[in-house]
Amino acid sequence: MIAATLQRIGAVVVFLGRVLAQCAPALRRPRSVVHQIYNAGARSLIIIMLCGLFVGMVLGLQGFDLLQRFGSEDALGVAAALGLLKELGPVVTALLFAGRAGTALTSEIGLMRATDQLTAMEMMAVDPLRHVVAPRFLGGVIAMPLLVAVFNVIGLFGAQLIGVQLMGVDTGAFWSQMQSAVELDDVHEGIVKSVCFGIACSLVAVYEGYTAKPTAEGVGLATTRTVVVSSVLTLLLDYILTAAFLGR
Amino acid sequence: MPDTVVKVSDLQYRVAGRTIFDGLNLEARRGRVTAIMGPSGIGKTTLLRLITGQVKPDRGQVQVFGLDVAALRKPDLYALRRRTGVLFQNGALLTDLSVFENVAFPVREHARLPQPVLRQLVLTKLHAVGLRGAAQLMPAELSGGMARRVALARAIVMDPELLIYDEPFVGLDPISMSVIVRLIRELNDALGITSIVVSHDVDELASIAHHSYLLSGGKVVAEGSPAELRDSALEVVRQFMSGESDGPVPFHYPAPDYRAQLLGDHEGGRLGDRG
Numbered sequence: 001m002i003a004a005t006l007q008r009i010g011a012v013v014v015f016l017g018r019v020l021a022q023c024a025p026a027l028r029r030p031r032s033v034v035h036q037i038y039n040a041g042a043r044s045l046i047i048i049m050l051c052g053l054f055v056g057m058v059l060g061l062q063g064f065d066l067l068q069r070f071g072s073e074d075a076l077g078v079a080a081a082l083g084l085l086k087e088l089g090p091v092v093t094a095l096l097f098a099g100r101a102g103t104a105l106t107s108e109i110g111l112m113r114a115t116d117q118l119t120a121m122e123m124m125a126v127d128p129l130r131h132v133v134a135p136r137f138l139g140g141v142i143a144m145p146l147l148v149a150v151f152n153v154i155g156l157f158g159a160q161l162i163g164v165q166l167m168g169v170d171t172g173a174f175w176s177q178m179q180s181a182v183e184l185d186d187v188h189e190g191i192v193k194s195v196c197f198g199i200a201c202s203l204v205a206v207y208e209g210y211t212a213k214p215t216a217e218g219v220g221l222a223t224t225r226t227v228v229v230s231s232v233l234t235l236l237l238d239y240i241l242t243a244a245f246l247g248r
Numbered sequence: 249m250p251d252t253v254v255k256v257s258d259l260q261y262r263v264a265g266r267t268i269f270d271g272l273n274l275e276a277r278r279g280r281v282t283a284i285m286g287p288s289g290i291g292k293t294t295l296l297r298l299i300t301g302q303v304k305p306d307r308g309q310v311q312v313f314g315l316d317v318a319a320l321r322k323p324d325l326y327a328l329r330r331r332t333g334v335l336f337q338n339g340a341l342l343t344d345l346s347v348f349e350n351v352a353f354p355v356r357e358h359a360r361l362p363q364p365v366l367r368q369l370v371l372t373k374l375h376a377v378g379l380r381g382a383a384q385l386m387p388a389e390l391s392g393g394m395a396r397r398v399a400l401a402r403a404i405v406m407d408p409e410l411l412i413y414d415e416p417f418v419g420l421d422p423i424s425m426s427v428i429v430r431l432i433r434e435l436n437d438a439l440g441i442t443s444i445v446v447s448h449d450v451d452e453l454a455s456i457a458h459h460s461y462l463l464s465g466g467k468v469v470a471e472g473s474p475a476e477l478r479d480s481a482l483e484v485v486r487q488f489m490s491g492e493s494d495g496p497v498p499f500h501y502p503a504p505d506y507r508a509q510l511l512g513d514h515e516g517g518r519l520g521d522r523g
Contacts (some may be wrong), residue, residue: 112343120340123300124354124406125326131357 036139056158
């Protein structure tokens with residue numbers, strides 16, 4: 001069990017190395033990468049915006065309820081901003097990304113394997129890692145921070161909608177306290193997390209698709225594994241990164 | 249220039265403890281259509297995977313253009329594959345690209361041709377397979393036979409010296425099949441390509457092959473022109489060529505005793521127990 005897990009981790013690391021080696025050649029064909037950013041990013045926008053709104057609204061409600069017990073509901077803007085920027089934005093976006101874009105990537109690549117498209121490329125002396133995997137990996141890595149930014153903005157709007165419009169928190173206090181309390185380091189933490197989650201989720205998605213058994217059951221299992229592994233990895237990485245940032 | 253393009257010598261290949269090939273020897277000569285025949289599951293497609301370097305043999309050698317395929321490093325293997333075209337059983341067209349882009353794909357990857365030249369080249373190849381008018385269609389809009397012909401156009405677009413066909417007649421209607429049969433021979437003769445056709449369709453292969461090999465039990469059991477194979481005295485050859493259901497190649501997959509299994513005396517008697 002442990003040996004198999006280590007073997008699998010080793011295989012993923014080797015795969016990452018091979019993909020990274022193909023990223024520079026893939027970037028020389030920006031159209032393909034832009035197309036994948038569109039697939040992973042733009043096509044996930046609706047779900048990201050909807051969830052961002054709801055998460056922000058819940059944050060507004062819960063934050064208000066907690067802060068008013070201490071008579072400091074004016075700090076709702078700070079609480080919402082820090083919660084979204086440092087934690088909820090990157091984590092929830094990564095989980096949604098794994099479920100929407102990650103599964104799409106895995107099933108697409110897995111089906112390409114099952115229908116001999118990847119083998120056909122190899123027979124045409126075209127490396128599928130460069131033509132299929134690297135653009136999709138890059139697309140996911142680039143799309144994730146952009147999606148997190150959108151999630152955060154919509155989330156803040158949702159928190160403001162509940163806190164200010166519904167609960168009566170002062171608009172000026174909401175925004176000015178946020179402006180003065182949120183540091184650039186907090187934004188930095190969110191960006192680092194979103195990039196790390198983007199790498200992890202995209203890597204898992206393309207790896208599972210590329211190594212899927214070329215059968216209907218194999219592709220299905222690989223797609224499920226993408227969601228499970230990406231989600232667990234996201235939360236694990238979140239803890240490690242949070243601990244690292246707090247320990248600085 | 250040597251006459252032998254593909255030479256398989258004393259090939260042994262095992263998968264999951266099962267011997268697929270054991271001492272296989274065959275060769276494909278320049279400018280000729282070589283047919284590799286055999287019953288389903290005999291390892292014909294595996295042989296193509298060995299010839300194209302997708303898998304490595306346990307023993308023996310596969311030489312293509314005089315190069316030991318298993319010993320080649322990736323750049324050399326890719327250089328070899330640029331001289332080779334492969335037609336897959338299902339066409340293996342890239343589903344996100346149109347017919348035109350599918351055929352243009354290898355050219356875009358390997359050659360920097362001006363757009364008008366590329367367009368002309370692709371349309372010429374599509375015309376050769378009769379599908380110039382389908383250039384803008386997507387693979388999902390094609391019938392099985394059309395997809396096979398587009399894949400053929402893609403396989404010849406780089407003007408390969410060796411063209412390998414994996415079960416090119418499977419699942420085709422009689423018209424599509426006769427079109428593919430005609431194209432294989434015409435392309436071979438017109439372009440001077442060396443062709444290897446792996447199939448179990450005896451009649452179709454007989455009409456186009458210069459030389460045929462019949463595989464059974466992991467090795468070549470007979471070879472020669474289609475006429476020579478038809479006249480063979482070997483029982484396994486006669487069974488295959490005349491399509492008899494039982495013989496040296498048994499109708500039944502190896503199984504425990506019929507009576508014992510039906511009465512549940514054998515472990516196979518548990519078959520169907522869901523609990």
